[in-house]
Amino acid sequence: MTLSKHAIRPNFLPFSPPYITEAEIEAVVATLRTDWITTGPQVRDFENDFIASLDAPENLTALALNSCTAGLHVALATLNIGPGDEVITSPMTFCSSVNVIEHVGATPVLADVEPDTLTLDPQRVAEAITPRTKAIIPVHYAGHPADMRPIMDLAREHGLYIIEDAAHSLPASYEGQRIGTIGDFTSFSFYATKNLTTGEGGMLTGSPEHIARARVLSLHGMSRDAWKRYSAEGSWFYEVIEPGFKYNMPDIQAAIGRVQLGRLNEMQSRRYEVVEQYHAAFADVPALQIPVERPNVEAAWHLYVLRLHPEHLSINRGQFIEELRARNIGTSVHFIPVHLHPYYRDKYGWKPDDFPVTFDAYQRILSLPLHPRLSDDDIADVTAAVLDIVAQFS
Numbered sequence: 349m350t351l352s353k354h355a356i357r358p359n360f361l362p363f364s365p366p367y368i369t370e371a372e373i374e375a376v377v378a379t380l381r382t383d384w385i386t387t388g389p390q391v392r393d394f395e396n397d398f399i400a401s402l403d404a405p406e407n408l409t410a411l412a413l414n415s416c417t418a419g420l421h422v423a424l425a426t427l428n429i430g431p432g433d434e435v436i437t438s439p440m441t442f443c444s445s446v447n448v449i450e451h452v453g454a455t456p457v458l459a460d461v462e463p464d465t466l467t468l469d470p471q472r473v474a475e476a477i478t479p480r481t482k483a484i485i486p487v488h489y490a491g492h493p494a495d496m497r498p499i500m501d502l503a504r505e506h507g508l509y510i511i512e513d514a515a516h517s518l519p520a521s522y523e524g525q526r527i528g529t530i531g532d533f534t535s536f537s538f539y540a541t542k543n544l545t546t547g548e549g550g551m552l553t554g555s556p557e558h559i560a561r562a563r564v565l566s567l568h569g570m571s572r573d574a575w576k577r578y579s580a581e582g583s584w585f586y587e588v589i590e591p592g593f594k595y596n597m598p599d600i601q602a603a604i605g606r607v608q609l610g611r612l613n614e615m616q617s618r619r620y621e622v623v624e625q626y627h628a629a630f631a632d633v634p635a636l637q638i639p640v641e642r643p644n645v646e647a648a649w650h651l652y653v654l655r656l657h658p659e660h661l662s663i664n665r666g667q668f669i670e671e672l673r674a675r676n677i678g679t680s681v682h683f684i685p686v687h688l689h690p691y692y693r694d695k696y697g698w699k700p701d702d703f704p705v706t707f708d709a710y711q712r713i714l715s716l717p718l719h720p721r722l723s724d725d726d727i728a729d730v731t732a733a734v735l736d737i738v739a740q741f742s
């Protein structure tokens with residue numbers, strides 16, 4: 349491996365470190381100094397702050413959970429989706445979007461993605477609908493909303509539920525509507541790498557009726573939550589309505605989330621600046637394909653997914669990543685498609701080319717560092733390293 353004359357940054361640039369300030373630390377310490385560290389007043393306030401931040405209509409409610417995966421799972425369970433039912437989702441996603449379909453005993457059906465956004469292709473979804481289809485899980489890949497209007501039309505036409513995987517898409521909007529206010533359920537992630545983090549955590553939004561059932565299912569199927577059970581205003585009585593899950597978010601995490609929510613706009617501004625600088629550096633390079641933002645959306649820019657044009661390069665994507673690592677730049681690949689993982693490949697007999705747009709993209713994608721802690725020098729190091737590799741291996 350030969351490195352060019354360009355100076356290489358002395359320290360490794362991590363792909364996506366969390367951005368925690370003294371304010372989050374103080375909020376956690378303050379919570380620890382109270383007698384309430386599990387689900388309680390911080391969680392209630394976080395849920396209300398979150399709904400307010402979505403400019404949500406009156407009839408929308410939020411449920412804080414310990415992950416986005418928990419939100420997707422509990423949404424399926426709330427809608428009574430189970431054995432014999434089919435749920436359509438994208439192969440270009442993290443495994444949890446599909447694992448939850450298996451958890452409830454339903455059958456995952458994959459529909460390929462659109463070539464520009466790598467989000468669910470409504471045409472492929474239409475072809476995948478059968479009399480057994482009960483729900484669609486659109487994934488707002490990299491923070492770019494899926495094309496929700498035709499997907500919602502299909503749902504109405506066939507009586508299907510929409511559960512959005514919004515792990516990447518806080519804050520985002522589609523045709524003026526905020527993500528989180530469109531489908532029957534929307535599940536956000538506050539995992540360490542996401543745009544807003546609580547370490548681990550998630551938020552599920554939906555109608556008050558749906559969220560009320562999801563709330564019960566998310567805490568053992570008990571008809572009253574811990575706050576009401578143990579606080580002075582509550583009573584000792586509860587009933588188990590069905591065997592639920594243990595998916596609640598503790599106040600320690602909600603305290604982090606409330607501070608992060610207050611900082612979200614400022615953190616997003618920096619993300620958008622990084623994106624602009626990457627676009628400017630890469631837009632005219634024939635070996636590179638930059639990510640798009642369609643005119644009818646506002647993307648959350650969780651990831652900056654660059655695609656290589658292999659016909660312009662003498663190295664492949666894996667080697668490109670190694671070259672970036674040698675230049676001290678951290679990267680990742682989002683995602684290894686669902687249908688290539690052994691469990692799914694073997695159970696459903698899926699072949700790589702069954703979802704050709706996804707498979708083609710998979711071989712060409714890499715995600716560059718995109719987070720609000722990047723300095724202008726960091727961005728310059730990333731662009732210089734990418735352009736250096738392109739020049740060397742064109």
Ligand SMILES: *Cc1c(COP(=O)(O)O)cnc(C)c1O
Nearest residue numbers: 415416417442444515537538539
């Ligand atoms: C991170 C992620 C999830 C899972 O989020 P958790 O909060 O870790 O459960 C789900 N879907 C996608 C697309 C993700 O990137």
